[in-house]
Amino acid sequence: MPLVRIELVEGRTNQQLRKIADAVHAALVETIAIPEQDRFQVITEHETSHLIFDPEYLNIQRSKGIVMIQITMSSGRSLDLRKALFRRIAERLTAEAGIRSEDVLINLVEVAKENWSFGNGIAQYAAA
Amino acid sequence: MPLVRIELVEGRTNQQLRKIADAVHAALVETIAIPEQDRFQVITEHETSHLIFDPEYLNIQRSKGIVMIQITMSSGRSLDLRKALFRRIAERLTAEAGIRSEDVLINLVEVAKENWSFGNGIAQYAAA
Amino acid sequence: MPLVRIELVEGRTNQQLRKIADAVHAALVETIAIPEQDRFQVITEHETSHLIFDPEYLNIQRSKGIVMIQITMSSGRSLDLRKALFRRIAERLTAEAGIRSEDVLINLVEVAKENWSFGNGIAQYAAA
Numbered sequence: 001m002p003l004v005r006i007e008l009v010e011g012r013t014n015q016q017l018r019k020i021a022d023a024v025h026a027a028l029v030e031t032i033a034i035p036e037q038d039r040f041q042v043i044t045e046h047e048t049s050h051l052i053f054d055p056e057y058l059n060i061q062r063s064k065g066i067v068m069i070q071i072t073m074s075s076g077r078s079l080d081l082r083k084a085l086f087r088r089i090a091e092r093l094t095a096e097a098g099i100r101s102e103d104v105l106i107n108l109v110e111v112a113k114e115n116w117s118f119g120n121g122i123a124q125y126a127a128a
Numbered sequence: 129m130p131l132v133r134i135e136l137v138e139g140r141t142n143q144q145l146r147k148i149a150d151a152v153h154a155a156l157v158e159t160i161a162i163p164e165q166d167r168f169q170v171i172t173e174h175e176t177s178h179l180i181f182d183p184e185y186l187n188i189q190r191s192k193g194i195v196m197i198q199i200t201m202s203s204g205r206s207l208d209l210r211k212a213l214f215r216r217i218a219e220r221l222t223a224e225a226g227i228r229s230e231d232v233l234i235n236l237v238e239v240a241k242e243n244w245s246f247g248n249g250i251a252q253y254a255a256a
Numbered sequence: 257m258p259l260v261r262i263e264l265v266e267g268r269t270n271q272q273l274r275k276i277a278d279a280v281h282a283a284l285v286e287t288i289a290i291p292e293q294d295r296f297q298v299i300t301e302h303e304t305s306h307l308i309f310d311p312e313y314l315n316i317q318r319s320k321g322i323v324m325i326q327i328t329m330s331s332g333r334s335l336d337l338r339k340a341l342f343r344r345i346a347e348r349l350t351a352e353a354g355i356r357s358e359d360v361l362i363n364l365v366e367v368a369k370e371n372w373s374f375g376n377g378i379a380q381y382a383a384a
Contacts, residue, residue, distance in 0.1 A: 003196070042174065052277055057374060090376060104375060108371035124186055170300075170324065200365060254335060
């Protein structure tokens with residue numbers, strides 16, 4: 001159910017990109033109980049000129065290694081769970097994919113749980 | 129008003145892509161009364177490595193023919209209408225664009241109806 | 257905090273793209289008090305066939321110079337402020353980047369203010 005969009009500057013290997021995607025998914029599974037198989041991710045690489053970010057907003061020093069992560073997911077997770085998710089995504093990206101913690105930008109877009117169809121034209125999460 | 133993002137693995141012809149986009153739009157017109165001319169769609173093709181999906185979440189067998197559709201639209205459609213939309217998108221994609229029904233992933237992001245400007249800097253849907 | 261996605265047909269220079277991105281950001285700063293440094297933008301260029309738009313929905317004459325702007329931001333701005341934002345984005349794009357006012361399409365996606373992490377895995381906007 002989460003639809004995860006990952007945007008970064010071009011130049012990484014597919015193996016590096018995979019580690020990044022794996023780390024984000026593992027954090028979702030671990031912190032907010034997303035099923036392991038519930039994985040849908042879109043990775044888009046951009047030219048340097050096309051991914052614009054402030055290098056020090058909020059006194060966080062960002063580099064061209066920035067990873068912008070936008071996660072569309074069903075609403076309903078508590079603030080504590082969402083905070084745990086942010087923390088764990090950053091921790092895992094650092095430990096497992098070598099991303100600087102300062103370069104992890106995350107945004108959550110919450111939608112109604114019935115706003116998903118995983119195939120066959122059915123809203124699988126809508127109450128029967 | 130719907131802003132429709134369609135993500136798929138690269139390799140289709142422009143004609144095939146157009147049939148996919150046409151089918152999605154026709155389903156919106158048919159089920160939730162989107163005006164025929166209210167059409168704004170972004171198609172993005174990805175390398176296989178960059179579009180990650182589980183091949184059997186919820187026991188639905190997905191292939192590399194997967195079509196991920198994210199529709200941003202104004203809120204207010206009933207659950208029945210949203211279910212009809214999911215069903216009809218899948219039916220039309222199968223009948224008109226040769227997409228396996230299992231390969232149709234859909235997500236709706238609902239926004240306030242005044243959150244759109246279709247040109248000239250005006251919020252055309254906001255009450256006068 | 258706004259995450260701004262800008263989609264357009266390929267063919268502009270990087271300098272032209274930068275002027276577009278600059279104009280959108282300046283309008284956000286000016287109308288809804290986004291901090292100057294709070295800037296995160298993703299520009300994606302598309303083949304003509306991949307960016308589909310109606311050329312005259314609502315009697316607005318659109319061209320291939322269309323600029324689709326989707327802004328994810330925290331909720332809470334009044335309708336007047338959102339209207340001012342639309343107006344100012346269009347005005348600045350016309351004056352500073354040579355975009356036809358009819359070619360400015362804008363959509364706002366509003367999220368909870370705690371749904372952002374700007375680095376280090378922390379939800380910087382969540383109440384302490």
